[in-house]
Amino acid sequence: MDRKRVGFIGLGNMGGRMARRLVGAGIAVRGHDSDPARAAAAGAEPAATIREVMEYADVVMLSLPDSKAVESVAEGPGGVLEHCRQGQIVIDLSTAAVSSTVRLHARFAGRGVRYVDAGISGGAAAAEKGALTLMVGGDTGAIEAVGWAFEPISAKVVTMGGSGAGHATKLLNNFLNAVSLAATAEVMVAGKKAGLDLHRLLDVINSSSGVNFASLNRFPFIVDGNYLEGGLTSKLMSKDVVLYVDMVRELGVASLNAAGPVASFGLATALGYGDQISNRVVDAIGDVSGGVRLQSI
Numbered sequence: 092m093d094r095k096r097v098g099f100i101g102l103g104n105m106g107g108r109m110a111r112r113l114v115g116a117g118i119a120v121r122g123h124d125s126d127p128a129r130a131a132a133a134g135a136e137p138a139a140t141i142r143e144v145m146e147y148a149d150v151v152m153l154s155l156p157d158s159k160a161v162e163s164v165a166e167g168p169g170g171v172l173e174h175c176r177q178g179q180i181v182i183d184l185s186t187a188a189v190s191s192t193v194r195l196h197a198r199f200a201g202r203g204v205r206y207v208d209a210g211i212s213g214g215a216a217a218a219e220k221g222a223l224t225l226m227v228g229g230d231t232g233a234i235e236a237v238g239w240a241f242e243p244i245s246a247k248v249v250t251m252g253g254s255g256a257g258h259a260t261k262l263l264n265n266f267l268n269a270v271s272l273a274a275t276a277e278v279m280v281a282g283k284k285a286g287l288d289l290h291r292l293l294d295v296i297n298s299s300s301g302v303n304f305a306s307l308n309r310f311p312f313i314v315d316g317n318y319l320e321g322g323l324t325s326k327l328m329s330k331d332v333v334l335y336v337d338m339v340r341e342l343g344v345a346s347l348n349a350a351g352p353v354a355s356f357g358l359a360t361a362l363g364y365g366d367q368i369s370n371r372v373v374d375a376i377g378d379v380s381g382g383v384r385l386q387s388i
Contacts, residue, residue, distance in 0.1 A: 095119055097240055098144035098151035100164055100171070101185070102129035104321065105211065106154030108218035109184070109244045110135050116243035121147040145174035150240055154184045157330055158191040165195055177203030180233050182240070184209050186265065186327075188334055189255040190341065196229065196254035205233035208254065209241075210261025214322040222246040226264070228256030259338065266335040269328050269369075270348060271303035273355035276373035279310055280383050289314040289385055309370055316386035318370045325359035328369040332356065 095118060099110045102124040113120050114134035122135035123144045130137035138144045141164065144151060151171065155161050161183060165171045171181060181204055183192065192208045199206040207229035217223045225241055225248045227234050234250055241248050251260045278301075282292045293314070296306045312319055323331075332352045339346045359365065359375035377383035 096121070096148040096150070098138075098148040099123070099133075099135060099154070100141060100144055100151065101154040101160075102126075102133050102135070103154070103156075104215060105218050106152075106184070107133040108215060109152070109154060109223075112218070112221045112243045113240065118240070118243065141170055142174045145171060145176070145179070149178065150180050150182065150237055151175075152182045152184055152240070156327065157185065157334075158187040161185050161187050161195070162191060166198070172198060172202065175199065175202055175204045179204045180207060180237055181205070182207045182209050182237060183258075184211055186210065186261055186331055186334065187258050189259045189262070189338055192228075192258045193255040205230050206254070207233050207237065208257040210257045210264070211245075212261065212264055213246075216319070216322070217246075218244065225249070226251050226257045226260035228252055228258065228260075229254050262331065262335045262338050265328075265331040266349070266352070268304065269332050269352035269356065272305040272309065272328075272369060273352045273372055275303060275305040275310060276355070276370075276376050279314070279373060279385055280376050280380050283377075283383050283385055284380065310373075310385075313370055313373060314385045318368055320368050322368045322370070324366050325356045325369045325372060325375075326365040328372075329353065329356040329360060 097113055097118055097120050099120050099122040102110055102122050107129055110120050110122055110133040120135040121138045121144055122130035122133060123138040123141055124130060127137060181199060196206040210226040211223045213223040221244050223245045225245045227250050251257050282289055293306060293310055296302055332349060336346050336349050355372050359372045362375045362378055364371040364375050
């Protein structure tokens with residue numbers, strides 16, 4: 092296996108940052124995206140087709156928005172399955188439905204290709220710094236074999252189990268992220284309307300039982316008007332919550348807490364914040380609560 096080359100398909104908000112980290116680590120990257128300009132922007136050699144990517148490297152990474160996109164790239168005409176070869180390893184860094192991942196794993200295995208699902212967490216900021224957390228599923232030997240490719244993009248890699256285990260873990264984590272962000276946004280709007288000093292409110296929350304990732308890492312900035320632009324959008328957050336609901340339904344687990352984030356990020360999308368960072372959910376809740384903004388204007 093040539094450890095100096097990676098093929099990369101999907102060079103958007105996260106994929107472009109990860110590809111840039113690989114290039115910065117001295118790994119040659121050939122990239123393909125629906126927007127041809129993104130490959131060069133990431134420092135990768137542009138590939139006009141998926142075939143060019145598959146011919147280039149033994150390790151190919153996918154970073155796509157959802158299972159529909161992954162399936163199109165993998166199974167569509169001129170796609171990854173059509174042009175893969177025995178011995179390659181395909182790493183799916185997307186947020187995808189577990190059932191789809193397991194099915195694709197079997198299809199690739201039939202071609203002698205190992206398919207690894209690697210959920211990622213940390214957002215754009217962690218991708219920029221190479222500090223993502225990777226939760227990985229698939230063949231242990233394949234995961235060990237691509238450790239060199241994970242190193243430039245991650246601070247932590249956890250092998251979760253067989254095919255689909257990485258993507259299942261990602262959906263569980265993202266659901267908790269959605270719940271805490273939506274709930275904290277609601278609390279902060281209520282705190283503003285109650286006339287509380289929001290910095291002091293956060294100080295109490297972060298020293299008490301209500302502490303969570305959003306209260307620690309997002310709202311100290313948001314209350315001063317910095318929404319930390321560039322991360323997961325409300326539309327994508329909604330998509331992730333729906334994937335979680337579908338997964339737990341298939342598992343036979345009651346989903347009693349999904350209504351909150353489904354409503355919150357659906358509201359954000361309906362009010363025009365869908366393509367902006369999901370932190371803007373606080374403005375959507377503020378809009379329907381009397382036009383509240385956390386920051387002083």
